[in-house]
Amino acid sequence: EDKVVQSPLSLVVHEGDTVTLNCSYEVTNFRSLLWYKQEKKAPTFLFMLTSSGIEKKSGRLSSILDKKELFSILNITATQTGDSAVYLCAARRNTPLVFGKGTRLSVIA
C-alpha cells in the first residue's frame, strides 16, 4: 500500500529558529514529491521535486529530494510567526497524490 509518513507530527519553535520537516514515502510508480502549506483551509503549493539532490528554494524555504533513500526534507530558516501552519507532503504516482498526515508547525514570538 502506498504511504507517505511525515515527522514530526507537530513542532513548536521560537521566531528565528531553523526547522527541518521530514517526509518519507513508499509509492509505486513514483513521479514527484510535493510540499504544501495549509494555514486555515486551502493547502497552497510550495515545491514540486522530481530529481534527486537538486535543492529548490523560495525565500527562507528550501527542499530537497533523495530518491534512493525515499525521503524529502523541507527547511525553513529564520522562522516567523507567519510560518505557523500545517505542512503537507504528497507523493505523486501517475495521479493522484498520496498525502502524509502533515506536520503542524507553531512559531512563537
Next chain:
Amino acid sequence: ETGVTQTPRHLVMGMTNKKSLKCEQHLGHNAMYWYKQSAKKPLELMFVYNFKEQTENNSVPSRFSPECPNSSHLFLHLHTLQPEDSALYLCASSQGAMAARISLTGELFFGEGSRLTVL
C-alpha cells in the same frame, strides 16, 4: 483567492438530510478532485474527474455521490450521512489528471474547503 471556489463553507446536517457541496474552478483545468480531511488523518482522495469522466473512486460509500456536469464544476451530493463523515471536504483541480497515464503537472489547486458537521 486560489481560483477554486467551494460552497457552502460550513454545513451542518442531520443524518436524514440531503445536501450538496459545490466546487467551481476558474483556472481552465481539466481535472477535478474531492478530498476528505479528517482530524489527525492524511488527506484522503475520494473522487477524480478528468474531462468530466470519473476516473477514480476510492472505495467511497454510496452515501457520497459526485457529479461533474462540465470541466469547471464539481458537486458532491450527500445523503444519509453518519457522524463520522464530519470533516473538511476539499475540492481541487489540476491541468490534466491523465494524458496517456502521464500527468501534465504535479500541482493541485485547492479550494478553501467545506466544513461538514453531521449531527
